[in-house]
Amino acid sequence: MSAPDQLSPALRAEALEQLLVERELVDPAGLDRLIASYESDIGPLNGAKVVAKAWTDPDYKRRLLADGTAVIAEMGFAGPQAEHIVVVENTASVHNVVVCTLCSCYPWPVLGLPPSWYKDPAYRARVVKEPRTVLAEMGLRLEDDVRIIVRDSSSEVRWLVLPERPAGTEHMSEAELVGLVTRDAMVGVAKVSAP
């Protein structure tokens, strides 16, 4: 494993797939289906639907913050990497931001697979040591009086940020709000902007 060789990961991956398929340990059609599900169905749109509903339904929001796992499962979002989800609310005075310093744990059923920056050593290493600086590098400047809470996902518990609803969206419907909510805001490295 540690011996340096010049084989590209693409070639090694192809070799591994051939070996496993030849021995009928992996079903290629099942592999295609699994990949397609994360490319087309399981992504941040799921989380955006949860957030938009919480913004427009105070009772739903109260229940979501009390028992994220059960309330998120009501929309059918459940499965690996989301057996226990805690939802935390970002406000004008408190800002939560999520990381996994030990690997790249992420709530797949509501956000899909993690983006490259989330898996980057710089993010994993630095956001628990200098989050205000890191967020500013990523384009989010927080006021000095905002309290930052970093959530390091070191167990199987997963965190989802409920972003603050932006001013100027009071007239918008739940369906319209879904389109505003971004993946980055649900991890806590951005805010949601009004259109």
Add this chain to the structure above:
Amino acid sequence: MESIADMGGTDGWGPVPVPRPDEPVFAERWQARVYGLTRLIMFQISGRNRDAFRHSLERLDRDTYLNNGYYGRWLAGGELMLTDSAILAPGAVAARARNLQGEQVAEPAVPEPNKPGHAETDPSWRRELDRPPAFAVGQTVRAKDISPEGHTRLPRYVRGHIGVVELIQPASVYPDTNAHFRGENPQHVYTVGFESRELWGADAEPFSVTIELYEPYLEAAA
């Protein structure tokens, strides 16, 4: 074990990449194949052991861990688990890869599988415990200053530091034993909050970190 994977608070990584809203799920096709393959490989080992998979990543050397990014380490970790349990012979993937690029090398014989004697009692990591949690919400605790030899989810940056229990989470299979196929050994799990100055000293930015810690990682602090 002390691993490159334990990155919290380490220096020398440079700036954080600026997020791109249009980033594809998989930047390259091989990454998609590796993601799917690794998920399915888990069913070929014993008991879909997520902890053993994370431990396989921790055991990679620094270059293998970093050079081909997230899915590069998944590929190397998955291959390591398959050779550990003798589903693949050591060198089998490299030999096939060389043949794919036109070389003609002998491939090792298929070995007799030697899977760990382990079966999960439930596909979820959640477990019910008869004993009550040792620590209460609001209690001051210290993360033990220990360096476990094998797999652990106790990162270096909290070891020896004092925090406060904020939440009691569902009890869980214990990664430190489960990763080595030495039993589920379920434990209570706590969300513990640490102030930045406790972790990083008086000049730290003001903020707090919460992290989930398994009961054996903690001791009461006066």
